[in-house]
Every structure is written in structure tokens, then in C-alpha cells.
Amino acid sequence: xxxxxxxxxxxxxxxxxxxxxxxxxxxxxxxxxxxxxxxxxxxxxxxxxxxxxxxxxxxxxxxxxxxxxxxxxxxxxxxxxxxxxxxxxxxxxxxxxxxxxxxxxxxxxxxxxxxxxxxxxxxxxxxxxxxxxxxxxxxxxxxxxxxxxxxxxxxxxxxxxxxxxxxxxxxxx
Numbered sequence: 157x158x159x160x161x162x163x164x165x166x167x168x169x170x171x172x173x174x175x176x177x178x179x180x181x182x183x184x185x186x187x188x189x190x191x192x193x194x195x196x197x198x199x200x201x202x203x204x205x206x207x208x209x210x211x212x213x214x215x216x217x218x219x220x221x222x223x224x225x226x227x228x229x230x231x232x233x234x235x236x237x238x239x240x241x242x243x244x245x246x247x248x249x250x251x252x253x254x255x256x257x258x259x260x261x262x263x264x265x266x267x268x269x270x271x272x273x274x275x276x277x278x279x280x281x282x283x284x285x286x287x288x289x290x291x292x293x294x295x296x297x298x299x300x301x302x303x304x305x306x307x308x309x310x311x312x313x314x315x316x317x318x319x320x321x322x323x324x325x326x327x328x329x
Contacts, residue, residue: 157251157322158249158251158252158253158320158322158323159228159229159230159251159252159322159323160224160227160228160229160230160231160232160248160251160252160253160323161178161182161184161230161231161232161252161253161255161315161319161323162232162234162248162252162253162254162255163175163231163232163233163234163255163257164234164238164239164254164255164256164257164294164297164298165236165256165257165258165259165294165304166236166259166261166264166283166286166287166290166294167235167236167264167283167286168259168264168265168267168283169236169257169258169259169264169304170257170259170304170308170311171233171234171257172188172233173308174233174257174304174308174311174312174315175188175231175232175233177308177312178231178312178315178316179230179231181312181316182231182316182323182324184229184230184231184323184324185227185229185230185231186230186231186232186233187223187227187230187231187232187233188232188233189216189219189220189223189232189233189234189235189238190233190235192219192223193212193215193216193219196215196219197215201235213237213240213241216235216237216238216241216244217241217243217244220234220238220241220244220247220248221243221244221247224247224248224250224251224252225247225251227251228251229323229324232248232252234248236286236290237290239290239293239294239297240290240293245297249297253299253300253319253320253322253323254297254298254299254300255298255299255300255301255302255315256294256295256297256298256300256301256302257302257304257311258294258301258302258303258304259303259304259305260305261283261284261287263304263305264283265280265283300315300318302314302315
């Protein structure tokens, strides 16, 4: 049964901000896979990428499977590249309703510090390239797509309006 709310999308699309707000508004725990990876490895994401992207992706896959199998009624924010491994999406899909937060690259560029993102060291053009490479993967993986072009409140309202009943546990009266 799909009891988790899983957020996917490009780096800087708003997954963590939306996820934190949804977890508060829905009274559900929040898990950020990248933060979980940093906790279990005692290394930052850029440090893991310094070894190699393949090294990071292997750790990400294990973290993804662990969180998907263990968590229930949780809001989960994924790293932007989670969709590159179909096994990740298969694990997340077993227990989660997947929301693609789609934000125009121009808006992402306005808001994020590219220097802290390992794959974006090459600059803005790399962000456009990644978006083009991953868009169809995000779309195919998602149960629901929300455009993040206006306010956080709008995005939150859109997601909440479409939530399956399985996400929010029934309250005992």
C-alpha cells in the first residue's frame, strides 16, 4: 500500500522546502534522502561525489531502498538523480505516491547556489542539460506532477488536493 509521499525533481526544484512544509501541515515525519546519506556516511554529498558519481549513486541506491522499506506515512525528499536508477524508483513506488515537482530551470538558477551542487560545477548550461536528460524520467516515474512556478502555498495546496487517502492515517476518534 502506498503510504509515503515521495518528492522527486531537479536539484533546486523545491523538494526539501515543500517536503518540510507538507510534513508539518500533514503531521507526518520528513526524510531527506541526501541528509540521510550524509548521516550514515559522515560525509557530505560533494565529498562522496569527489570519490566518483558512481560511488555516490551506489550509496544513494542503498539509502533509497532502506528508507522505502522502513518508512510509512512519511514525506520523503529525493535527490535530483534518484530517477537515474530504475531500481530506486521501483523501491519507492512500492510504498510511495510519487510527486514530480517541476520547476523551470530559469527559476532554479535564480534561487540556488550552483557551487554547492556537485553536478553543477560546470555552470548553468549543465542544469539545462540535466533537465533535458531527466524530464521524461521524472514524468514517467510520477503519479502526479505539480508545477512550481508561483508560491510555495500554491504547490502545497495542489499536492494536498490530490493526495491519496492512504497517505494520511485515519485518526481514531
